[in-house]
Amino acid sequence: MATPTTEIVEPKREDSLAVRIIPFVDRYGVLLIVLAMVLVSFALEPEVFLTWRNISNIFRQIAFNALLALGEFLVILTAGIDLSVGSTLALAMMTVAVLSKAGAPWPLVVASPFIVGALVGIVNGLGLTKLRLPHPFIMTLGMLNIARGLTNLISGGVPISGLPTPVRFLGAGDFNITSPTETSPGISLPISLFVLLVTFLAVHLFLQYTRTGRHIYAIGGNPQAARVSGINVNRTLVLVYGLCGMLAGFSGLLLAGRTNSGFPNAGLGQELDAISAVIIGGASFFGGRGSVLGVFAGALVIGLMRNILNLRDVPVFWQQVLIGVVIITVVYLDVLRRRAGSANA
Structure with missing residues (x-):
């Protein structure tokens, strides 16, 4: 009688490299990207890049995109998306300009x-939950056009300049660290950077230390399980989209203050930069994963990239190409990370 043999099946070694590398990239990837961007920028433009004026300009330029990205991050945490943030920015910006022109109190x-x-955000959330649309892409795509149309209606399609001092202070004001002298222009930081840091800190505390913040992560991880556990998913989604819209409005306020005007074509395509910053910052399109610090780092990467490309006189069209390549690469890394997680499970 033949002795039965036991066949030893070796575990699949597929994706073994990803299993080892992806956790490291997952934890430190965006910080490494920021460091690499700084080093490359300094190597290409050593006399300009590290000047205080250029650093201050970078922070001033990323402020409004970082606020858009922060709102988009809240939505992406729930495995959603908001395509209307750029148009919401424009509508809020023109509202500021129209009210200023009408003589409204500051x-x-x-x-x-x-x-x-x-x-705008609450309408997005109610449309998604009450109309039971299959994906937020549909509702927010419609709102993108609605908000852009309203922007042109209230403005007549023309820019409006001349805003009150408090608005200009938020968008273009500076905090002097050292006073200027005859030999030195002094050191100052934009007020918008301090506003940005306070806002990011508030959202971080909200997500980490409140029940609603934990519910947002839970909905992105598994909406059905969240419902079963007693979370009011629809109410939370309306809140999330409302916060996203409010942060887009805040972004419009800073941009209006920076330019001392409102213009109806503001924010065109800006939702793509916001989404890029969120994904580069390590959040997952599949929801339930990401951090506020990562979003800030992602916005900084976009700002550094645009800054050095502008310093090198690279056409804006090539900038769009490069950012598109970065998005595809980062999303692919997200897919690899999920595969690595499945392999470890």
């Missing part, structure tokens, strides 16, 4: 973009 002017942005 507290109302400053509050208006938050109100307009929140209303």
Whole structure:
């Protein structure tokens, strides 16, 4: 009688490299990208890049995109997307300009973009949950056109300049660290950077230390399990889209202050930069994963990339090509990370 033999099946070694590398990239990847961008930028433009004026300009330029990205991040955490943030920015910005021109008191002017942005976001959330649309792409794509149309209607399609001092202070003001002298221009940081840091800190605390923040992560991880566990998914989604819209309105306020005007074509395509910053910062398109610090780093990467390309006089069209390549690469890394997680499970 033949003795039965036991066949030893070796574990699949497929994706073994990904299993080892992806966790490291997952934890430190965006910081390595920022460091690499700084080193490359310094090597290409050593006399300009590290000047205080250029550094201040980088932070001023990323402020409004970082706020857009922060709102987009909240939506992506729920495995959603908001394509209307650029148009919401423009609508909020033109609301500021129209109210200023009409002679409205400055507290109302400053509050208006938050109100307009929140209303747009709440409509997005209600449309998604009440109409039971199959994906937020549909609702927010429609809102992209609605908000852009309203922007042109209230402005007549023409820019409006001349905004109150508090608005200009938020978008273009500086905090002097050292006073200028005859031999030195002094050191200053944009007020918009301090506003940005406070906002990011507030959202971080909200996500990490509140029940609603934990619910947002849970919905992105598994919406059905979240419902079963007693989370009011629809209400949370409306809140998330409302916050996203409000942050887009805030972004419009900073941009209006920076340019001392409102112009109806503001924010065109800006939703793509916001989504890019979120994905580069390590958030997953599949939801339930990401951090506020990563979003800030992602926005900084986009800002550094545009800064050095501008310093090198690279045409804006090639900038779009490069950012598109970066997005595809980062999303592919996200896919590899998920495969590595499945292999370890």
